[in-house]
Each structure stands twice: as C-alpha cells, then as structure tokens.
Amino acid sequence: MTSPFDLYKENAGAFDEFIVNSNAQDENWLGLAKSIENLGLSELKRRAIEVEQTQSARGITFTVGGQERTFPLDPLPRIIAYDEWNKVELGLTQRIAALEAFLDDIYGSQEIVRDKVIPKRVIANATQFSRPAAFPLMEYQMRITVAGLDLIRDEKGELVVLEDNLRTPSGVSYVIENRRAMARILPELFENYEIEPVTDYPSRLLASLISQAPSQVSDPLVVVLTPGIYNSAYFEHAFLARQMGVPLVEPRDLFAKGNEIFVRTTKSSRRVDVIYRRIDDEYIDPVFFRPDSYLGVPGLVNAVRAGGVTIANAVGNGVADDKLTYAYVDEIIDYYLHQKPILKNIETYRLEDSDVLSFVVENADRLVIKPVDASGGKGIVIGSQATDQELEEVKAAIVANPRGFIAQRIVNFSTIPTVVGNNIEPRHADLRPFIVSSPDGRYVVPGGLSRVALEAGSMVVNSSQGGGSKDTWIIKGRSRQRIATSSQLQKNSQSQIAIDLAKESAQ
Amino acid sequence: MKWRLEIIHTTKYTYDDDVFSSYNEVRMTPKNTSNQLLLSSSIAVSPRASLYNYSDYFGTSVTYFDLHRRHNNLDITSLSHVELEDPRGRGVRLTPAAMIGDDFRDAFSEYLATTTYTEIPKEIAEATYDSVASLDLIEDRIAVVMDFVKANLAYRSGITKVSSSAKEALGVGFGVCQDFAHVAIALLRSIGVPARYVSGYLYPNTDPQIGESSTGESHAWVEAFVGEWIGMDPSNGVDRINKLYVTVAKGRDYNDVTPFRGIYFGGQSSPPIVTVTMTRRA
DSSP states (O other): OOOTTTTOOOOTTSOBHHHHHHHTTOHHHHHHHHHHHHHOHHHHHHHHHHHHHHHHHHTOOEEETTEEEOOOEEEEEEEEEHHHHHHHHHHHHHHHHHHHHHHHHHTTTOHHHHTTSSOHHHHHTOTTOOGGGOSOOOTTOOSOSEEEOEEEEOTTSOEEEEEOOOSSOOOHHHHHHHHHHHHHHOHHHHHHOOBOOOTTHHHHHHHHHHHTSOTTOSSOOEEEEOOOTTSTTHHHHHHHHHHHTOOEEOGGGEEEETTEEEEEOSSSEEEEOEEEEOSOHHHHOTTTSOTTOSSSOTTHHHHHHTTSOEEESOTTTHHHHSHHHHTTHHHHHHHHHOOOOSSOBOOEEETTSHHHHHHHHHTGGGEEEEETTOOTTTTOEEGGGOOHHHHHHHHHHHHHOGGGEEEEEOOOOOEEEEEETTEEEEEEEEEEOEEEEETTEEEEOSSOEEEEOOSTTOOOOOGGGTOEEEEEEEEOSOOSSOOOOOHHHHHHHHHHHHHHHHHHHHO | OOEEEEEEEEEEEEEEEEEEEEEEEEOOSOOOBTTEEEEEEEEEEESOOOOEEEEOTTSOEEEEEEEOSOEEEEEEEEEEEEEEOOOOOOOOOOOGGGGSSHHHHHHTGGGTSOOSTTOOOHHHHHHHHHHHTTOOSHHHHHHHHHHHHHHHOEEOTTSSOTTOOHHHHHHHTEEOHHHHHHHHHHHHHHTTOOEEEEEEEEOOOSSOOTTOEEEEEEEEEEEEESSSEEEEBGGGTBSSOOTTEEEEEEESSGGGTOSEEEEEEESOBOOOEEEEEEEEOO
C-alpha cells in the first residue's frame, strides 16, 4: 500500500514541520503518517466532511462580508513536541508579564519613557494610546486578561513572534471545537497519544474573571459583552458564554448608573461585576470615544475608573499591539523583568530613522510593510508579491507618515502537510496561542489555533481571507500504545523510556 | 499684586421633549498653576445627581454625572474662587537651534504632533517655517506667528463651528477664540515650538473694584514652550497673558479640554444659555 505521504515534497526554502521531524525519526509525526496510511486519504476526507457538515449544522461559523462561513478544519493535525512547547509557554508568559507591566506604566507614571528606553513619541503618537484609559487599575484587576499572540516558525525552525494581540483576540472557540472534531475524525490517534487538553480554557477564563470582581462582592456576576449577531466572531462570544455558564449580553442590555453597571432583566435589573467584552475600545463608551456608537455602554469607562466594575480586557491595550511598540518588546522585557527574551521577534525596521527609511524605500520589494495599528492582515504589502503600483503607493505612504508603518523581512514561514484535493501538500501555517492571566498567575492553552493558508505558496492565513485551521497537538510523554514505524524508532523509544524511568525515580 | 476672583459659570440646556437619561462630563474647575491658586470650587447640577470627580490624563479636574429621571432642562453651575497674579516666569529662553534636537522633539512630541483640529495646509506650514528661519530669537519667531494669525483671521462668531479645524478657519478667514487658538497652535508646531490649548475665563475689566461684578466669558488661548511655558492670547493679540486669565484646562486641542461633553437620550436640545459672572473679591 502506498502512503499518501510518499509524494509529499517540501517547498524550497521553507521549513516543513513534517519533513524535518520525520527525517529526525520523530515518532509522533511518523505515527501520524502511518495512521493516515492505514486509514487511507479518502476515508480521512470522508470523515472530515461528515464532521464539517455537523459543525455548520451546529452553527460554528464566522461572518465575512455578511456571509456566514465555517472555518475549514484540515483533518491533519499539527504536532508540537512537549519540550519545545515548554519553552514557548515560558516565553509567552514572560512576554505577557512584561507587556502588562508596560501598560500599567504608560497609563501611569511612564517611567519607561523617563528612563529613555522607549521614545515618548512612540507612545504619545500611537493611535491606540488611550488617554481616557490613563488611570491605575485596582490591584485585583489585570489589563491583559486574554492575549492571543501570533507566532510563526522561521526558516530555521524556531517559533518567533509575529504580533501581539492584547485587545479582543478571537479564535479560541475554534481550538476547542477543532479538538472535539478531531476526536471524531481520528479517534485511533487519541487512543495512542497523550494530547494535552484544551477544554480547560473556559473554566480558566471564568476563574480569572471571577477573581477580578470588585472585592466586596461575594457572588460576582460575570457577563460576556458582544456587539451582536453581525459580528464576525459572534459564534465565539456565544460559545464562551455558554461554556462558562454566564449571560451573553449586548450593549443595549447594560446601563451605567452611579458608576455601577447593571443588566436589564425581565423583572428588574442586576448589578454586573465583571464584563468580558468583545467590543473594540473605539465603540465601548460613547461618552469618550465615538459619540455615534450604538454599540457602547455610556458611562462604562468611568464605572471602571471608579472601581464599580471590571472589564476584560482593559481599555487602551491597543498601544501595546502597535507594531512600533512590538519593535521595542525586547527592551520592554529587559526593563520590567530584567530578563532576556525567550521568544524572538522578527527583525523590524523602525522608519523614523531617516537612514532606515531610505533603506526600506530602496528595498521595498524584498520587505513586508505593515501599518502599525491595523489587525487582521489589513493594509499589509508583501514586497515580493506586490505590483509596481502597489509598491509605489506604499513607498509614498511610508515617506509621508513614517510613524504609521514598520517594515520586516519576509519570513518564509513553515509549512505543514495539508489535505488539498486528493493529495497531501505543504501549506504555510501560523500559530495563535492563547494566554489567560489572572492576579494569581497565567495559563497558556497547550497549542493554540494553527491557521493555514489554503492556496499553494500563499502566506495569508487570516480566516477573513480564506484561511483554514488545524488542530494543534502538544503531545506529552509516551504514547500509550506504541505505533511501530521502524526498528530504529523502537530502539530509540526504549532507551527514552529508560531515561524517563530514571528521571521518575530520581524525583 | 495678587487679586481674588469669584467665577460663576452657568450653563442651561432646555429640551423640547423629555430626556430619559444622560451621561455627562464637566471640565469647569480652575487649575492650580504657578500664578493661580484655587481657593474653593463647587459644581452643582439640576436635576440633582451624584457627582464623581477625577483628574484626567492632562491633570484637569473632571466632574462626571449621569441622570436617569425624566427631565426637560439641565443646569450646571460652577462656582470657584481663585487667587491670581501675573505670570512671572523665570525668563528661560531656548535658542531655536536647541529646539531641533531629537531629545527635545521627543520630550515634547505630544505638543508637536498635528491633531485633527490643528491641521493646516502644508504650504502655509512650510511658508511659515521659511519666514522664521533667519530669526535667532524664539520670541521673534513667535511674533511672526502671532502676526500671521492677526493678518489671516478676523474675529467673528457664527461662521465656524465647534468642530471646525484650523484649516477650515483659515479657509474662511473668520473664527472665534477656539479657532484662533487652533491656528496659532498649528503654526507654532509647524515651526517646531511645542504648543498647547488652554481653556478658561477672561475677565473683561482691566481695573475692577472689589465687589464689582462683570460679565466674563469662556475663553481659549495658547501656551508655547520656549524654555518654559508662556501664555499668549491670539484672539486678542495679547503677547503675554496676565491675571485677567483664569486657567481651567490644558491639552493638545479643544478635544482634550471640552468644558461639557456627554450624550443623552430623549428630546432635542436648544443651544445652551451660558453665562459667566466674574467678581473681584479681594
């Protein structure tokens, strides 16, 4: 029998996670390939289609341009080794701890500016620097309750940070739903592998939100605030509310009175203690931000300021997502934690230096240019793929407004085997891990959302631009029932077991 | 010589139909500054509401309240007593050359950046820059800016709106104190001088007797950084403000100092009736 992996060939120059790991005799990847061979690609696809149909029947969708779509799940999981993940996890918690301290500082005394670690203008001229949010939080509150960072694996195979999303990152519902779907698509593998669970997420989030309730409250009321059914992530808002067992509310259900927030109920109203909000800052409180916003809750920001309610995430986090701030994250980690960054950034050009600016203008065709304050891939120009006209336009734009953009080298990020038609082909994928912070500590979802560019060679993974997703497996320890792939592998495994046993007895 | 002023600032809104609820922020409490001491202040609101005070990013005292009973008028009264003297300053002056360094421009980036209100046509910014380039004293450069404002903007109300930018005011050639301040700020920033917007009150009576009341006005003027912050009033062609000026708030532009802002649900409002009564008390 031929394996569908027999014809699998990596793209030149990119790090392929299957090829590299199977060449290294990684038993998890080899075991996966073996299982797919045994199952047959057509059976795998049949199962995947069946699961996708139930997903869309259950409403697991997102909305693009007013149309509901499912987020296609590729039935081949991505495997990340436990040891590597441990390091990533440390890197993520380190980064979030530093960014939390950074936000506290810049919305307070701005010591990092006074000490000239970051120029004042980087903060003062950031479009997302929110002066109405410049007040200290209570000690039981976090600024970054939920973070969703975007990582990519570079040409050398190292996971590096592409961007920080500390506002209202979405996608965690797909992580949980993808895991459930995979358990039905490949039940065989779930018997063999000890995959780190992701289903703890809602209870971890709820625990964090409860711990941030105003302190005098004994039985806090937590709500999830959604802009409504037309929001692209409405499914996730409803999903998280249901999973946490808390009300899902829209702005019109809430009102502020005397610096407290209440939810209207059929009979009367109830005080709300913690709001997990999925509405952008810009729309959250028309007293401060857009007065034309019908999505907001007027009075909310002052209720937070007065300590009457907690909102997660806090207002103003966008300044840390600014891609020029990103270029200073190494300095931020050093300044607040006195540590070396565990996770690397992609080399980033700060265009305010006129020499750097002219270098970037000259080399725009070899770089990627990004607006500092956009998300979801909007406004990004990949030099190598842009038309002459697009290049000229972006050059003019960065010269006119150097603070508005950054440039980075184009990373040919890693590919993973993906089912395409009747074949398995390499496709570029990123990884969005989720981190929940509470006053007591941080929790990182093992793995996260792997987003795949479904077109050959494409590096655009955004769900809004036709990407798909993959379940991401962090595989702990040994598989319970070993899948023999080669005698070499067995030998390795046995010696590994011996080492593990030695470690166990040492503890 | 110091004097004490009492300021009563009332704002009355009348609605053509009931208002169900409203959420409001008031910036009407004078600041403490090097030449101004706030002796007492209070804000009263009718219908009655519980008031919440905080100090905002720019250090302005803000009073917030929300109303949830039906009402068809809203009165806000700010009563304050301040002790004033003419700003003395230390006379510190930087050379224009000292103001182009990266450290300087970074430290004052907040007051050098263009905001929506302080945008002006690029040609005007460049021409102003060129016309001051040969002047060695920062005050001479500022004088050029003040002359430009005088020559290109005439005081007339009812032409610009509260939302008008410096560019729009220059376009029509008329404006009120807010527009004069925005235009002056835009020009100062374009020649590399950090500038900020000041809101407050102007006492119209240059030689007031104790106990004498006058009708004052809400006013806006400008501060420029020349080694220290100095205040000037472009709408009245005043080079240096004095103890007739009562400072309430400072910011990058009008948006940072808006005396009254908020949203309400219900009937249409007629334009508010605003009165400012200023009395010398000592």
